[in-house]
Amino acid sequence: MARVVVIGGGLGGLAAAARLAKLGHAVTLLERSSRLGGVVRTAEHDDRAVGRFRWDAGPAAVTLPATLRDLFRKSGRPLERVLELAPLPTPRRHVFPDGTALDLPVGSRSGQRRAVEAALGSTAGAAWEAVVDDLAPTWESLRTRVLEVPFSGVRSLGPHGVRALAPGRSLRAFARRRLTDVRTRKLLEYPVLATGSDPADAPSFTAVRAYVERTFGIWTCAGGFGALVDALGQRLDERAVTVRLDAEAVAIRGDGAVTGVELRGGERLAADVVVSGVDVRTVARGILARPPWAMRRSVRTLRDASPSPLVHVGLADAADDLLHETVFHGDDDRESPTVVVRAPDDPSLAPAGYRAVSVIVHRNGGTGITADPLDVLARRGWDIRDRVVARVDGEATSYGPAWRGAVRGLGVARNHTAVRGLFMVGATAHPGPGVPEVLLGAAAVATEIGRA
Ligand SMILES: Cc1cc2nc3c(=O)[nH]c(=O)nc-3n(C[C@H](O)[C@H](O)[C@H](O)COP(=O)(O)OP(=O)(O)OC[C@H]3O[C@@H](n4cnc5c(N)ncnc54)[C@H](O)[C@@H]3O)c2cc1C
Known part of the structure; x- marks a missing residue:
């Protein structure tokens, strides 16, 4: 011992x-x-008149349960005896700069294809499915050579692993090469952007997140x-x-x-x-x-990684069809940020009739963000400012280390x-x-x- x-x-x-x-x-x-x-961590606000709100101030959803x-x-x-891990069948609504909205299911290959086709057209749907399918060997290489073994740098990969992971190419370059519809590129880049890294600095194998989410789903903890x-x-x-x-x-x-x-x-x-x-x-x-x-x-x-400004609010009259996350993608040409509204469908987090919502702003490219997240959201066409009954300003904490280029990792x-x-x-x-x-x-x- x-x-x-x-x-x-x-x-x-x-x-x-x-x-x-x-x-x-x-x-x-x-x-x-x-x-x-x-x-x-959990952020909390107890309002005498309305009641208690709680928000996840750190992780709010996971993959690979x-x-x-x-x-x-x-x-x-086993986990099932001590914790309720709940799947989110359709965890995100993506709203693109052109106004198109896509509710993207996970855990279902055909469901994803149907959703992308319905929102973005059949060419985009087929291209998205092909890209995600092609990431299966990348996942296998990552799992067996990087994630589930003691890792000692590129040597651990071996020549086959290096070829499969192509660490020299960036996620942005990969998205541009494989997808012609700019909206599907944003789907591929979002998980990296959401961790505060720039997709131009992340290696192409980080696209594997799309495969992981589609295959293993996205899950949350009941009660936070x-x-x-x-x-x-x-x-x-x-x-x-x-x-x-x-x-x-x-x-x-x-x-x-x-x-x-x-x-x-x-x-x-x-x-x-x-x-x-x-x-x-x-x-x-x-x-x-x-x-x-x-x-x-x-x-x-x-x-x-760049910290993302965020605010937690208690919202009256929140729309019932809010998904766990609504992502308002930024417009690359105008360097507008990506704004995320997180609204877990969990009655234990808010008093009846209210919703515990977090608004998070991820910068796109090099722009710094100083504006109030609720003002940024209002500029993206969703003004919730007059329905806020509770507010806690979150600490803009870095998610962790950032990708520093396709080769340097x-x-x-x-x-x-x-x-x-x-x-x-x-x-x-x-x-x-x-x-x-x-x-x-x-x-x-x-x-x-x-x-x-
Ligand atoms: C805002 C935010 C949102 C996130 N969202 C997600 C998400 O949705 N999904 C997901 O999968 N991941 C998410 N992550 C990432 C994930 O939560 C973290 O990578 C993970 O929880 C980090 O755990 P850790 O043990 O490395 O570090 P920490 O959580 O940083 O813990 C380190 C601990 O060490 C203690 N400590 C420090 N120095 C000392 C010392 N000298 N002696 C004793 N104790 C010390 C600290 O007090 C702290 O408690 C998020 C991270 C952040 C910051």
């Missing part, structure tokens, strides 16, 4: 701690703040993603993980191999294994005295480090930001550490 200290109580740290405890290790999790979850199911199964009871953090906290409790809140790690001790962790205040915990779930820059620039070369290189190259740290016993998980470690990604990184680290 190893003495494991996990630093950070975000999803990466929580998932690693749950898995390692189930593998029989003695696990202590340190969280600097007074709550678990990290960027998985198998990553969550695997985490819960491999750490104790706070329920996921609660379920993981409960799981750590069941697995006898020692969870310490308000406990900031200030040093990882050991030279060449970890021996322990020092907390603010001077307390020292002995450890055979340390799993860091905090930003690699915090580790390399602060808590690890002599960071290895590969870690220093990540720190030099890593850039945060995300610049995240490897899970395995050159310091014996030190592993990295979370958004700034392989395979990068996003709930499924962070869970896959934690799974890879637990596999590598192995049974007690």
Whole structure:
């Protein structure tokens, strides 16, 4: 049995701690703040007259639900017993600059084709289906060579993988080459744009998200993603993980191999294994005295994605047919931003007759955004300002590391480090930001550490 200290109580740290405890290790999790979850947060507003509103201020929908199911199964009871993960059959309405609207279903190949054909015409529908079909081998390569294995850079890909992933081409170039209808290009680019990266800086294989969404669907947590953090906290409790809140790690001790962790205040915990779930820059620039070369290189190259301004509002008289997301795509020529209205269909989030809605503005290209998101939305033809009964201004937080060009990738740290016993998980470690990604990184680290 190893003495494991996990630093950070975000999803990466929580998932690693749950898995390692189930593998029989003695696990202590340190969280600097007074709550678990990290960027998985809930914004709240209690209005005396109207009632209580809650909004997901971090993740609000995920794909690859198998990553969550695997985490819960491999750490104790299955997910279905502790959390209601709900599929969103048609998660998004896309509204294009020319006024066309498309409600795009997921989880159904024929359903997608029919919807794209009906809204954008048969040529666009056939082209969209062909592009998404052709991404199946890309997904297979990513899954088997990048996501589900310990990854050590391009060498892990092998010549076949490099050919399949074509990392030298950008998502924008790929979209332009494969799709003539500018609106279907926007469908392909949106998932990258929504994470604060520029599609011109993302490699073409990020288009695989369209295949992943169509195949595995998009899911949300009933009651908001706070329920996921609660379920993981409960799981750590069941697995006898020692969870310490308000406990900031200030040093990882050991030279060449970890021996322990020092907390603010001077307390020292002995450890055979340390799993860091905090930003690699915090580790390399602060808590690890002599960071290895590969870690220093990540720190030099890593850039945060552009934060997206957002506001959470409680809305009266919200239209019943609002989907989980309505995306008002920007007009590239006029550098107008893409505005997203998120309106989960979950009665537990708002008083009866009201809807908890978030409005998020993603910049297109290089334009900065300073205007109020509700004003930006009004300029796109949907003015909700006089129906707002509650308002919480969200923090514009970066989603995580940004794509830095088709070849250079995300610049995240490897899970395995050159310091014996030190592993990295979370958004700034392989395979990068996003709930499924962070869970896959934690799974890879637990596999590598192995049974007690
Ligand atoms: C606004 C936003 C929206 C998102 N939306 C989605 C979405 O819809 N779908 C999706 O799949 N993904 C989404 N993501 C991405 C996903 O939520 C994140 O990639 C993931 O939750 C990051 O988890 P983490 O464990 O890496 O980090 P964090 O959540 O950042 O957790 C790190 C934790 O470490 C703690 N910590 C830091 N330093 C120390 C220290 N020295 N000692 C002890 N503790 C420390 C922090 O307090 C924090 O709790 C979103 C992210 C953001 C920011």
